[in-house]
Amino acid sequence: MTFRKCTPAILLLSTLLNSPVVFADTIIQTTVTSNYLANGISLTDDKPALQLGINYEHESGLYAGGMASNLSLGKEVDINAGYYYKVHEALGFDIGATHFIYTDNTFDENSTEYYLGCVCWVGSLVVAKGMYQGLEYINYDFRTEYDIRDDYSVGAHYGIFEIKELDSAFSDYYLSLTKKLGGNSISLLYWYSEYTQEARTALSFSKTFNL
Numbered sequence: 001m002t003f004r005k006c007t008p009a010i011l012l013l014s015t016l017l018n019s020p021v022v023f024a025d026t027i028i029q030t031t032v033t034s035n036y037l038a039n040g041i042s043l044t045d046d047k048p049a050l051q052l053g054i055n056y057e058h059e060s061g062l063y064a065g066g067m068a069s070n071l072s073l074g075k076e077v078d079i080n081a082g083y084y085y086k087v088h089e090a091l092g093f094d095i096g097a098t099h100f101i102y103t104d105n106t107f108d109e110n111s112t113e114y115y116l117g118c119v120c121w122v123g124s125l126v127v128a129k130g131m132y133q134g135l136e137y138i139n140y141d142f143r144t145e146y147d148i149r150d151d152y153s154v155g156a157h158y159g160i161f162e163i164k165e166l167d168s169a170f171s172d173y174y175l176s177l178t179k180k181l182g183g184n185s186i187s188l189l190y191w192y193s194e195y196t197q198e199a200r201t202a203l204s205f206s207k208t209f210n211l
Contacts, residue, residue, distance in 0.1 A: 026211040029053040033204035036069055039139075039161055040172035040193025042200060045072040061085050063096075074104025082115075090121040098128075109133065138162045145176075153178045161195075170195040183208045 029052075035042050036049035043049075055065030064081040082096015094117035102108045113130035123144030130137055139162075145155035155176040162169040174191035184207045192199040 025056065027053075027055045027057070028209040028211065029055075029206055031204055031206040033202050035200060035202040036071070037174075037189065037191050037200060037202055039159060039170075039195070040174065040191040040198075040200065041196060043069075043071050043076070046200070047072070057084075071102070071104070071107055073107040074102055076103075077101040092119045093117065094119060094124075094126070113139075132163075135163055135165050138164070145178075151180045153180070183210075 031049075031051040031053070033049050033051065035046055036044040036051070049069050049071075051067060051069040053065065053067040055063060057063040061084045062082075063084060064079075066080065067076075067078045069076050078098055078100055080096055080098035082094060084092055084094045086092040095115070097112055097114045099110070099112045100108070101110050109132070111130055111132065113128050115126050115128040117124055117126035123142060126141045128139040128141070130139075140160040141157065142159070143155065143157045145153050147153045155174075155178065157172075157174045157176075159172050160169055161172070170193070172191065172193045172195070174189055176187055176189045178185050178187040184205070187202075187204045187206070189202040189204070190199060191202070
């Protein structure tokens, strides 16, 4: 069973914890990570990944973007679009869809996931629904992040992945520490998966460009 990650574009930006979201025109992010993790499960067999993401945002709240990464087998390309509605500086709602494309169908099948999220001062909660090999799943994803200094932040996540037809559910959680270096960041991640009953770590370096 291949688990999916909840990746609405709004989660790639600020989560309204310490400042409001600012809608730039285009954001490009390159990432080198020691381990590509989703729901606490390695998608690269505990090997490094090189990733490229791009996101366009309009001041109306409409956005579209994509992400590409290598996998243990083939490559993954995600394309997503949605609408973010900001009620005020500390509350907003996000709705959209992500289409997952895999160059090697032995790793996974192409599919589409739909999500609905709420972003507030304590963090973000996103519920995503999709299909995997004819089985319907629901993924609950809560994330939060706080600045502890001007250049350091700590984050946490708790998720539940449900497969209704199999009457099964698995949880996962992570803790993160991020150091910001201007438009760059270095993150250390500790992620535990109930499905594998193992914890994994990942060290990532990201560079962000605002166009």
